[in-house]
Amino acid sequence: MIGIDIGGANLKVVDDAGVHIHYCPLWQGAPLADLLEPYAGSAAVVMSGELADCFATKIEGIRWIVGTVQEAIPDAAFYGTDAAFHTRPVPGLAAANWLASADYLREEYADAVLLDVGSTTADVIPLTRFESLKGLTDTRRLQKQYLVYTGMLRTNVATLLSSVTLDGTVTPVSTEYFAASADAHLVLGHIAPADYTCPTPDNGEKTVDAALRRLARVVCADIDEIGKSGAHQVARQFWEIQRRVIGRAVGRALFQGDAERVITAGIGADLFARELGCATLAQEIGEVSDALPAYAVREVALRRAACD
Known part of the structure; x- marks a missing residue:
């Protein structure tokens, strides 16, 4: 099968x-x-x-x-x-893909919250209450913060950032699709170029330099205007908000589900395991956790x- x-x-x-x-x-x-x-x-x-x-x-x-x-x-x-x-x-x-994950894990990890961070979204699943998860639509999961619509690769940077601080100056961002979360994670060293598996916003190269150029465009700039350090600031501030949004949803699920621990899966598993101080599912079942x-x-x- x-x-x-x-x-x-x-x-x-x-x-x-x-x-x-x-x-x-x-x-x-x-x-x-x-x-x-x-x-x-x-x-x-x-x-x-x-x-x-x-x-x-x-x-x-x-x-x-x-x-x-x-x-x-x-x-x-x-x-x-x-x-x-x-x-x-x-x-x-x-x-129903997230519920299948919960169905498989619910007995062995009955005291846990599963955080599955993919290219586009993060699923936050309290395995402590499987029966109550049945029948939930994506709309209801958004309302419960069980579905957080941001991921490691395909998220438009401007969906989380309304402004950035560049060398002390608050700078509103463009809402054009100039840079993706993959660009931020690439320049921050969270992923390698080989992990950048979706098309880039400009159909350009999947290199650090190209990602920095795309991140500069988020504030309507070229690299020679804000420098690589400015583009790095855009990436870091995006990541700070992304991890805070996902972390808040995980904390809520831990509290409401009376869970004791978190396990991570997906392409963001290692990164968020380090952030949250928890184990990855890959340590248990290997590469299939991706x-x-x-x-x-x-x-x-x-x-x-x-x-x-």
Whole structure:
């Protein structure tokens, strides 16, 4: 059996050979069926790509994803926010990937909050209260701060920054998509160029110098106007706000869920484990933690099959 997580930007597959991550921007007409074609056998699937704005409604996206997957892999079942598997496109399939992770981890980590920081979002999941998580939509998760819409790579820097302080001067920022969170994390040394797996805002190079140029544009400047130090200040202030926003959500979940510890997963796992002084899931399950929902839905399906 394989596990599949279909996001709006990335397709993640886990099989016996390991983790396979494909850049798959659905809003640009990415060939999902072609990417799935090499994978054979039965599949357990989760999704969040139904929210891509190429679909007029989420149910339209669900129907398209289910149909496309079943065309490539007929023996596919889809995990929903009711914690059940389905073979038909039902509304509850929308954004159930995080719940599959919780379902897989809830017994072994029953005293923990899971922080899964990906390219686009951070999931904050109190594993102490699994039953209360069922049925939550992304809107409700945003309201509860279980979904924090900022990530390691694809976040527009200007979504968190309204202004920056450059050498003591408060400077409002442009809201154009000049720089991404990947640029900030690259220049701060949190990621390597190879980790910059999404397109850059200007379709330019994925180097530190190019990232610094993009960060300077956030304040409508060139590097020769504010210097590399000025661009670094933009990156640092973005990161300060990002870690504070995510950290606040984690603290809230710890308190409200009566949890005792935090575990981290996703491409931001190591960074946030250092910030929060906690362990990463990779220390327990290895590289599959980078594609946790895909791995989790596979394991949940296998467990249930073993019990039947």
